[in-house]
Amino acid sequence: MNLPAVRAIYRFEMARTFRTLTQSIVSPVLSTSLYFIVFGTAIGSRMGEIGGTSYGAFIIPGLIMLSLLNESISNASFGIYLPKWSGTIYELLSAPVSPLEAVLGYVGAASTKSVMLGLLILLTARFFVPYSILHPFWMVAFLLLTAVTFSSFGFIIGLWADDFQKLQVIPLMVVTPLTFLGGAFYSIGMLPPFWQKVALFNPVVYLISGFRWSFYGQSDVNVVLSAGMTVAFLLVCAVAIAWIFRTGYKLRS
Amino acid sequence: MTEQATPTPHAVSVRGISKTYKGGFQALKSIDLDIRRGEIFALLGPNGAGKTTLISIICGIVKPSAGTVSADGHDVLRDYRLTRAKIGLVPQELSTDAFETVWAAVRFSRGLFGRARDDRHIEKVLRDLSLWEKKDAKIMTLSGGMKRRVLIAKALAHEPSILFLDEPTAGVDVELRHDMWEMVRRLRATGVTVILTTHYIEEAEEMADRVGVITRGELILVEDKRALMRKLGKKQLSISLKSPIQALPQGLDEYALELADDGATITYTFDAQGEDTGIAVLLRKLGDRGVDFKDLHTLESSLEDIFVSLVRGTR
Ligand SMILES: Nc1ncnc2c1ncn2[C@@H]1O[C@H](COP(=O)(O)OP(=O)(O)O)[C@@H](O)[C@H]1O
C-alpha cells in the first residue's frame, strides 16, 4: 500500500477545498439557509405536521441529502477531471499508485468535504428550526455511506467526462431532478398510489427515507432496504471504477 | 525472473514495442532499445517521430500495442510499483497546477511516488534549480521557464535513478538551457541514468553519451555519439587560394571539389574513415596546374549534418 500517495492526494484535494472556501463551503450553506427560510419558516408555518414532525424539521434530512449528493458528485468529479483537463494527470499515471490508492485519496477527500458540509448544514438548521436526532449513530452512518457512494459516482463522472459540459450534465439533468422528486420536501406517502410505485425506482428516495428515519424514526421505505440500496449502489460504483482503471478507459491511450 | 539474476540489468530495456493509436495510426514499429545504467542517452528525431510515445509507454502513461519494457530488470507493467518508483519524468507539455505553491507541488510529487516526507531533499532540489526564492509562489505566477524548472523539481522529488526529459529545452532561454545541461551532468555524476528527447541536435551533441535516431516510428540507429560522428562524419578541407580562379582546373574529376563563388576557395570533401585522404596528392596536383594556396583548414561535420542526411535517407 502506497500510503504516502494516498495522503498526498488527500491533502492536495483538501487544500483545494480550503483555497476555495467561499465557493465550496459558504455558498452551499447559504443556499440551504435560504431553503429553510423559504420552505421551513415561511411556507412551513402554514403547513401541518408530517407524521408528527413539523414541516421545517421534516425537510432537514432531505435538504442535507440534497447538498450531500450535489457536493459529493461535483467535488469528486472535478477533482479527477481537473488534472485530466490541465494535463497534470501524467503524474498520477506515471506514479506507483494503484487504482485503489487513487480512489482512496480522491474519493476520501471528496467525502470528507461533503460530510463536513452536511454537519455544517445541520448546525445551520438549528438557527431556523428545532429538531432532534433519534438515532445519531445511524445518522452519521447514512451520512458517511451516502458521501462515499456519491463521491465514487462523481469520480466516475470525472473519469468519463472529456469536456466541462459532460461534467455538469449528469448532476444537472439526472441527480437534481431525482433529489427533488426523491422526497426531500414531501413524504412519498403524499403522492397518488401510481406515483408512489414510480418513486420506488428513484434511488434517492431510499437515501432520504433512511436518513430521515435516523432523525425522526419514521420512513417511507424500510430502513434496511434503504441501507441495502445505498450499499448496492456503492458496490456498482466500485466495480465500475475498477473496470475503468483496468482497461485504462479514457485515461491511458 | 531470469533478468533479475544477471548482475546489472540495463536501466531500461525495450523489446519489440509497437504502438497503434486508436485512430489506426502506427506511431511505433517494433522498437528494441537498451539504455545503459548511468548513461545520458539522447533520443533524436523530428516532430511526430514517436519519441513522446516511446517515453510514455516506458513511464506507464500509454499502453503498448505489443512488446515489453523493463526497468532495472523489472517489467514496467507487472512490477509497476517497483519500476515507477525509480523513474522520474519531465513531460514535454508545460502541464502544471495553477494555484498550488511550488513547495506544495514538489512535496506532493514526493508523496505520490511513495516517499516519506523529506523537506531537506526538497530544499536541495529547489535550490539546485534556482527555485528556492519562488518556493511560496503560486505556480501560475511563474514564467514558462520557471514552470519548466518546477516540472523538473517535481520529477526529482522522489530521487529517481532513471530520469526522462522530454524535449527539456524546447522553447526555453539560453540560460535555462545551460542550467539544465549542468543539472543533467550533476545527476549523471550521482549515477542517475538520463534519457532525453530532443530535436535540437546541439543538445544531443553537447550532452549525450549515446544517440538513438528515431523517425516515423522506427529506431534507425543507436550509436555511441563519438563513434557516430567518426563513422558518419564527413571531413572537409578548405583551401584558400593565393589568387582567385575562374573555374576548377581540368583533370581533377575524381575529387569532390567545389569552387566558392568568389573563386578564392576550393572545398574538398572526403570520408573521414578512408585509409588515404588523398590530400597530399590533391595539393600536388593543384600545384602542378598552377593553383597556389595560402591557407588550409579542415572542418568536421556536426551531428546535425549527420542527422539530416540520415533522416533524408529514409524518406
Ligand atoms: N493520443 C494519440 N492519438 C492518436 N495519435 C497520436 C496520439 N499521440 C500521438 N499521436 C501521433 O503519434 C505520432 C508520434 O507522436 P509523438 O510520440 O508525440 O512524437 P514526437 O514526440 O516524436 O514528436 C504523431 O504522428 C502523433 O500525431
Ligand SMILES: [Mg+2]
Ligand atoms: Mg514529443
